[in-house]
Amino acid sequence: MTKEYKTIREIAGPLIFVEKTEPVGYNELVNINLPDGTTKRGQVLDTSHDIVVVQIFEGTGGLNKECGVRFTGETIKLPVSKDLLGRILSGSGEPLDGGPRIVPEDRLEITGAAINPYARLPPKDFIQTGISTIDGMNTLVRGQKLPIFSGSGLPHNEIALQIARQSKVRGSDEQFAVVFAAMGITNEEAQYFMRDFERTGALERAVVFLNLADDPAVERLITPRLALTAAEYLAYEHDMHVLVILTDITNYCEALRQMGAAREEVPGRRGYPGYMYTDLASLYERAGVVKGRKGSVTQFSILSMPGDDITHPIPDLSGYITEGQIVISRELHRKGIYPPVNVLPSLSRLMNSGIGATRTREDHKAVSDQLYAAYAEGKDLRGLVAIVGKDALSDRDKKFLEFADMFEDRFVRQGSDENRDIETTLSIGWELLAELPEAQLTRIDNKYIQKYHPAHKGKQE
């Protein structure tokens, strides 16, 4: 049995400093026995012969120098088994649903090892989310990490749920297993997610980790790692395709900053620690497809941009790691358009490898580019109209102006239960493009115009 030390020298914020220990391993898991008989858990952050620094996950409330500290001799592990599916666990992996403890098939390190880039398979399987702005213009593929950049008060949760509900790979009815990790979201938001999972029966194929707003911030640092460990286990050991939803990355980063400050680290931009890029990468990079393994991990994280500022360190660093982003627009939301996805700053870096003749349809890329260009032009013209008035526009420009409105109304707008397949999305795209003079469709090859343009389509058949 491991020794219990009663040698806490100092308690500061979420950290305790323990002295006169035998050698303790870095990152080791620590149990702390409080005088009232309860136990808290922590992790070694810094270890030396003289002093060991431990961060306490549940916060240091109630701790005093008389607490007993036990070093477990192992790093944090998650007990995994296929029975994880359908379970609701706390942010540190304890069952919350009253069910039995997980009988583990294996116990895995939650930090996870980096996938050898040479062992990765470039992701290219199109995921149909049923949302036009994503499928049509910012296509998601299996193994991708594509966050939603949103802001407070915007319907990102609804969108995430719709994606979790509708996502499938074309040609297969196989549904995704969902691993959902809540980090510091409110009880209300969590309930919203849980109710929807229950309503749609998604819970049976979901693993839920809940760290709510009133749970200790430090715990947030391990919640996503538990979730990703579970996801990797299901994907790589049980051949499942797993969709991981992490919400909200911003809360995670706040917790990271809080820890950094408690450790008196030199802060980087806006007080966030200098290693935030590496730390975020250790989460985001745990998406992918591995050669020779059937499963995959796809990440769909939610990130609320403080002050809607996309240059804020959290969205900025995320954008450098993830393969694109879906940007939610307050302006569209105010217009009452759901889902208010602003396609212009949105991007999917892996789109080109996931679309085309064999994967979606041959004209997909061209239609997407043309919609994009025309919408961008229409939006620019709105700015001009504000200055010179609509009458000053040429007929051509008026068409583009109208196009932008129609695009928002028919392509972007859809019901929260409306599941459009990619053909529907593309044909809506074509109907809109048909409103523009044909000569303006410069980004589409003539042979696709002949084949798919509503004006020609009938004639050819």
Next chain:
Amino acid sequence: MKNKGEIYRISGPVVIISGLNTKMYDVVKVGKEGLMGEVIGIEGDKSTVQVYEETSGLKPGEPVENTGMSLSVELGPGLLESIYDGIQRPLPVLKDTMGDFIKRGVSANGLSREKEWDFVPTVNKGDKVKGGDIIGTVQETVNIQQRILVPPNISGTVDEIKSGKFKVDEVICTLGDGTELMMMQKWPVRKPRPVSKKLMPVTPLITGQRILDGLFPVAKGGTAAIPGPFGSGKTVTQQQLAKWSDTEIVVYIGCGERGNEMADVLYEFPEIKDPKTGRPLMERTVLIANTSNMPVAAREASVYTGITIAEYYRDMGYDVSLMADSTSRWAEAMREISSRLEEMPGEEGYPAYLAARLSEFYERAGKVKALCGKEGSITVIGAVSPPGGDFSEPVTQNTLRIVKVFWALDAKLAQRRHFPAINWLNSYSLYSKALGPWYDENVSPEWVKLRNDAMELLQKEAELQEIVQLVGSDALPEDQQLTLEIARMIREYFLQQNAYHEVDTFCPMDKQYKLLKAITAWGDRANNALESGALIEDIMKSKSKDDLAKVKFEKDFDSALSVITKTMEDEFAKLGGK
């Protein structure tokens, strides 16, 4: 002298050891598993070590051993076609020994010890050789011959020289003083390999990318930076450069980048054919991949590993281009380690030595006369990822102070799907002048003027656009409307280039010249026609103008262009004008 000590303290990738006699930058084996680390500070009997592998579970008191060597790479046949991590461990070997995930405590040789190479000597017994001299050759890949060099610090008389099939660590040459030479040599990565003389760069690196070759060329042996906010096409530009640059060797460092993106590179490069030789591009490439979630200290080392390999090929007399994507991740690795060391931070938490490290790195680029007498070069193209797209941040600023070429990627252009999204107003090249004579001789004496005129026109467009924003383009006088149109043609027909189009992806200098010349010719004729009273509406209807838009995609460019030129002449003859 003790070369065994123990761990005193562990904090992330930084480990403090005690009781070990070390020198700065010695490589040490840390803990029971022998994790690789490097000494980066010494105080009293304690040394600070950055460890290249995950340190979870390490305990104070575990043993540490000093290898007495600095962090070195193995140089010799077998580098090409390799895929390494930041400390030259071949990723395929790591996959074989530890599976799909990178675990720790595994060492792997940079060069295969099993493979035999056909060594052909080029010196004879009794010849005097000195450091850097070529003693023989090995056909490393179909088109690249590796020249086997005497390590820089060795000289003597050849006592015995062998010929035939050898492994890299077998003796192929013995010198008079008994020194044994192998095909493989080691070199510490943080120390530049010596050269005989540094030369001025006077030939351009031909990249086949019109905005780069045409407007902002980099010289062979020069340095360039591509800063860009995320999503602005930085990676595609880097990859285009790696694919098409006319250098013999390409070293590509994926430093702290995305795993999926690296996987794409690893998949794509072996498939792409080198446009000149028709052989797979991989045969002239060394890839270094240290993704963002691999250990941060190895990321810090990866750029040094890469440039040392580049220097080795330069010393053989080859032109090498090195792409580092991204140097910001490298700088962040420095910052992270510096903060673990509790060093006094400089700007934005970066260490105060950031500028020095960056300039040391870029200074290893250059055109040189190698020790063997041949001329070689390293062109360094570093990507920078400024946070929030803000170019005033320390990494971008310190980089700009050193590099001579700046390709400013612009998110706005990318959003408008103008690719490559390089902003022609903010970018610059300080080589334009030095390269002038080369263009006069190899492209056309007209080229420099054509290019300068185009730049001037684009500048003028920017000024006119400000007015258009306010009053609309119809309010401009006709000649200015025409100026806008010609500038648009330069932007869309010349500067825009489709990296995914089979023809347009690479554009030779000659084609660039003819295309720009044709656009300029159309502009001149249009201006003349306008002056002689033709209506602007009629000029705008020109068919040759629309044809020019697509000519860059034509397989048979020359004949398509001559048809257009003919149309142009006819049209303007009808419109009048000189």
